[in-house]
Amino acid sequence: MRPGHLDPAQNDVAEAVSAYRLMAAAAAVVLALAGRGSVLVLGGLLAVVAASRLASVSAVVAAVAVQLRWGTASLSAVAGGQAVLGPAVALGSTRAAAAMALAALTVALLAPRPAVLAVAVGVVAGAVAAGPEVPHDMGVRLAGAAAGTIVALAARWLPFRGPLALAAALLAVAAAA
Amino acid sequence: MSVLLGVALFGPAALLVLDRRRTQQAGLGVAALWLVVGLVDSDATLGRFAAAGFPVAVGTWLLVASISWPATRAVTRLTVAAAGLAAAGGALAADRADAVGALALAAAVLVVAARLEADGALVPALVAVVGVALVALGARADGASTLVLLGGALAAGAAAWRARRAGVVLLPLVLLVTSLHPTLEWWHALVVGAAATVLAGRRPHVAGALWAVAAGALGAGALLLGATAVLLAAALHPALALTALPGLAVAVTAVADLHSRWSLVLAALAALTAVRLWRRPDDGALPGRPSDATVASVAIGAWLLLAPETWVSATALESWGTGALIAVVAGAVGAFLAASFTEATYEAPEVEVADPLYVERDPGWAWPASLASLAILAISGGALVASVVS
Numbered sequence: 185m186r187p188g189h190l191d192p193a194q195n196d197v198a199e200a201v202s203a204y205r206l207m208a209a210a211a212a213v214v215l216a217l218a219g220r221g222s223v224l225v226l227g228g229l230l231a232v233v234a235a236s237r238l239a240s241v242s243a244v245v246a247a248v249a250v251q252l253r254w255g256t257a258s259l260s261a262v263a264g265g266q267a268v269l270g271p272a273v274a275l276g277s278t279r280a281a282a283a284m285a286l287a288a289l290t291v292a293l294l295a296p297r298p299a300v301l302a303v304a305v306g307v308v309a310g311a312v313a314a315g316p317e318v319p320h321d322m323g324v325r326l327a328g329a330a331a332g333t334i335v336a337l338a339a340r341w342l343p344f345r346g347p348l349a350l351a352a353a354l355l356a357v358a359a360a361a
Numbered sequence: 362m363s364v365l366l367g368v369a370l371f372g373p374a375a376l377l378v379l380d381r382r383r384t385q386q387a388g389l390g391v392a393a394l395w396l397v398v399g400l401v402d403s404d405a406t407l408g409r410f411a412a413a414g415f416p417v418a419v420g421t422w423l424l425v426a427s428i429s430w431p432a433t434r435a436v437t438r439l440t441v442a443a444a445g446l447a448a449a450g451g452a453l454a455a456d457r458a459d460a461v462g463a464l465a466l467a468a469a470v471l472v473v474a475a476r477l478e479a480d481g482a483l484v485p486a487l488v489a490v491v492g493v494a495l496v497a498l499g500a501r502a503d504g505a506s507t508l509v510l511l512g513g514a515l516a517a518g519a520a521a522w523r524a525r526r527a528g529v530v531l532l533p534l535v536l537l538v539t540s541l542h543p544t545l546e547w548w549h550a551l552v553v554g555a556a557a558t559v560l561a562g563r564r565p566h567v568a569g570a571l572w573a574v575a576a577g578a579l580g581a582g583a584l585l586l587g588a589t590a591v592l593l594a595a596a597l598h599p600a601l602a603l604t605a606l607p608g609l610a611v612a613v614t615a616v617a618d619l620h621s622r623w624s625l626v627l628a629a630l631a632a633l634t635a636v637r638l639w640r641r642p643d644d645g646a647l648p649g650r651p652s653d654a655t656v657a658s659v660a661i662g663a664w665l666l667l668a669p670e671t672w673v674s675a676t677a678l679e680s681w682g683t684g685a686l687i688a689v690v691a692g693a694v695g696a697f698l699a700a701s702f703t704e705a706t707y708e709a710p711e712v713e714v715a716d717p718l719y720v721e722r723d724p725g726w727a728w729p730a731s732l733a734s735l736a737i738l739a740i741s742g743g744a745l746v747a748s749v750v751s
Binding site for chain 2: 203209210211212213221225228248251252255259350
């Protein structure tokens with residue numbers, strides 16, 4: 185069989201995987217919006233959504249960067265901190281702010297081609313960059329989600345997204361450490 | 362509970378009369394018994410044996426259940442004997458010298474099993490024995506922790522090298538012994554992490570074992586990452602690498618507290634390892650009913666991934682269970698919506714992975730070298746005993 189021609193069995197597997205990616209995307213959006221749980225659970229879900237070598241690893245590395253920046257793995261603490269102190273990308277030292285901008289950029293670069301998954305990834309990216317706890321600063325939260333979604337939708341057509349995402353994630357860790 | 366602990370410790374002697382298939386089934390039963398003992402009363406003791414060592418015993422017997430070849434009775438019996446010693450070593454871990462002694466005895470038994478397997482097992486067994494000898498030397502009263510770490514890395518790598526063969530049962534106890542006294546030396550973790558990165562492409566389960574050793578060196582998430590290493594070695598399915606996430610969360614917190622620039626190098630190595638480990642979930646998976654050991658591994662992996670805070674108490678895991686619960690509910694709702702409005706289908710993923718093929722023959726020098734390594738192990742063990750007695 186020539187490359188590019190899927191047999192029905194392979195096609196079934198691809199369909200099944202994409203269904204699980206939809207489930208992971210739904211879970212990631214809810215976690216990011218609710219600001220509950222662990223940032224590494226979110227990273228793991230994004231890794232499933234991304235479903236490719238470099239992008240999946242980048243998702244987890246970006247989650248590690250967020251944990252390092254805030255000194256906690258709790259999404260509740262991350263959202264609460266942003267509600268009190270301001271959006272992560274405009275908070276603290278330049279390095280700390282850059283770390284969160286790079287982490288959010290990493291998440292946006294993970295966006296898969298299907299638009300519904302890209303929107304989900306964009307909402308999560310917005311929460312990383314500017315995601316104060318609901319219902320505080322809803323304007324900031326909505327602006328963050330909108331910006332993240334736009335970047336994620338645009339990033340789908342970027343070449344070399346995988347290496348770029350991994351580089352951004354590692355830089356985020358370096359800046360956050 | 363002490364009675365049950367006694368049954369879990371000494372009952373497996375009855376497995377010596379069983380064939381390989383029944384040993385697999387009974388091995389799972391012993392693992393389940395240890396789990397019950399540990400969860401109901403982890404403070405139970407029987408003489409010097411303590412139920413607190415149940416994670417090692419569960420992992421060891423799970424690995425016994427995963428071994429599917431060869432079917433010869435002699436190898437099966439030796440495997441059971443080594444597993445019993447290793448599980449007892451875990452129960453004796455309150456005294457590191459006792460645990461190392463049990464590890465040495467198990468390693469010696471496994472050299473004989475490797476000789477009988479006759480498919481290239483002797484060299485890994487030899488490396489494991491040398492590693493355990495170094496651990497014994499390092500565990501002396503005046504020993505160097507560097508030796509424990511180096512020996513532990515050698516022994517863990519060699520044990521994991523041949524998944525689903527007799528030697529793998531050494532892995533949980535090696536990981537425990539190595540993590541008992543963290544060295545807190547960055548270069549230890551970096552060297553072991555670099556080795557894991559190099560090996561990650563072809564031997565994912567070896568990489569998992571080495572990262573557990575590195576975590577043990579830094580005192581960061583060793584139990585959780587060790588569990589991931591054991592699950593990977595038992596089931597071999599790449600998706601089980603996701604169970605490393607809770608261990609990673611704990612390790613990140615602990616490593617960040619050490620405030621060192623070397624943590625960045627360690628993070629880069631870990632990311633590179635993950636890149637080399639990554640496989641498609643269906644890569645190498647076999648259709649059909651998975652083995653009992655694989656089902657058990659997946660179940661334990663799911664438990665580890667969804668509720669790691671029930672395994673260890675750590676600040677990094679405080680909100681994990683809540684997040685996992687929300688994710689499961691949200692995922693279920695997402696699945697319902699996806700099934701309602703898209704063509705997406707849901708099929709249980711294949712989780713069984715074929716046994717690895719080990720086709721090498723043992724080189725001619727391996728058996729004499731193994732005997733020499735056993736002599737070195739005996740001397741190291743003697744030195745350890747002498748240091749403890751004096």
